[in-house]
Amino acid sequence: MTVTARLLAGAPAAEALLADAAARAARLSAPPYLVMVRLGDDPASVSYVRGKDRKAREVGLSSTVHALPETTTQAELLDLIARLNADDRVNGILVQLPLPAQISEQAALHAIDPRKDVDGFHPLNVGELWAGRPALRPCTPAGILALLDHYRIAVAGQRAVVVGRSHIVGRPLAGLLLNRDATVTLAHSRTPDLGAVTREADLLCVAVGQAHLITPDMVKPGATVIDVGINRVPGEKGGKAHLTGDVHPDAAQVAGAITPVPGGVGPMTIAQLLANTVTAAEMQSG
Ligand code: GUN
Numbered sequence: 001m002t003v004t005a006r007l008l009a010g011a012p013a014a015e016a017l018l019a020d021a022a023a024r025a026a027r028l029s030a031p032p033y034l035v036m037v038r039l040g041d042d043p044a045s046v047s048y049v050r051g052k053d054r055k056a057r058e059v060g061l062s063s064t065v066h067a068l069p070e071t072t073t074q075a076e077l078l079d080l081i082a083r084l085n086a087d088d089r090v091n092g093i094l095v096q097l098p099l100p101a102q103i104s105e106q107a108a109l110h111a112i113d114p115r116k117d118v119d120g121f122h123p124l125n126v127g128e129l130w131a132g133r134p135a136l137r138p139c140t141p142a143g144i145l146a147l148l149d150h151y152r153i154a155v156a157g158q159r160a161v162v163v164g165r166s167h168i169v170g171r172p173l174a175g176l177l178l179n180r181d182a183t184v185t186l187a188h189s190r191t192p193d194l195g196a197v198t199r200e201a202d203l204l205c206v207a208v209g210q211a212h213l214i215t216p217d218m219v220k221p222g223a224t225v226i227d228v229g230i231n232r233v234p235g236e237k238g239g240k241a242h243l244t245g246d247v248h249p250d251a252a253q254v255a256g257a258i259t260p261v262p263g264g265v266g267p268m269t270i271a272q273l274l275a276n277t278v279t280a281a282e283m284q285s286g
Contacts (some may be wrong), residue, residue, distance in 0.1 A: 010264045
């Protein structure tokens, strides 16, 4: 089968975003400083945080990782966040999710100073986003907008369908697309006849975490498809496990443009986090 869609690779768009962030960082009196907090040893979280830390240093930011034990209490975590809030050297704070069961995610996210909230998960920043005002914006959704802009794909006036209503991706992505004058539908796992909804989309964004939920027949011919899913599927007959998206690869024969998995949205998330850290540092210096 042949791929006819334009492939929207994340790497060149991420490089452009990072170059811009590095240039802005260089105009500040000190390198922007990102502090990440990780609890426990979940392999995905260890790998994500390591990748963010490495990239931060590569582009000239300062970065520290606090790797705390799985058994850390909520009081201990809140105490650390309070110290990071009070430390003027720290521009950005990220608490890696998911958190262990003894800690309320809401309590942790509410505790972060909204001006240092480089994830954009604090309710004040969530509210600003939905009010259509500038704020620190969640990294994956803002990275998707940067990817679309890099490839000069129009958002205004488009019919956008977002599948998935998570606080990290689906909900804020719907808000950002709305702020850019798309006509937005937010669909999810309980949407009846999902295909009838997704086939309406000029711009289809999928963030559910279910391999190949979206089959080619659910895609409007010529649509732009953004696949946020990163699903690990075991290899057949002892073969190597591999990563695949929420969208079936054959959708590339129907779509006009599509992000690959891996190598599509993933690099944008990290680049946007570092851009957010520079934005936070700029806001705090002004
Ligand atoms: N876990 C998965 N994605 C994210 C993210 O964007 N930010 C944080 N803090 N944790 C995550």
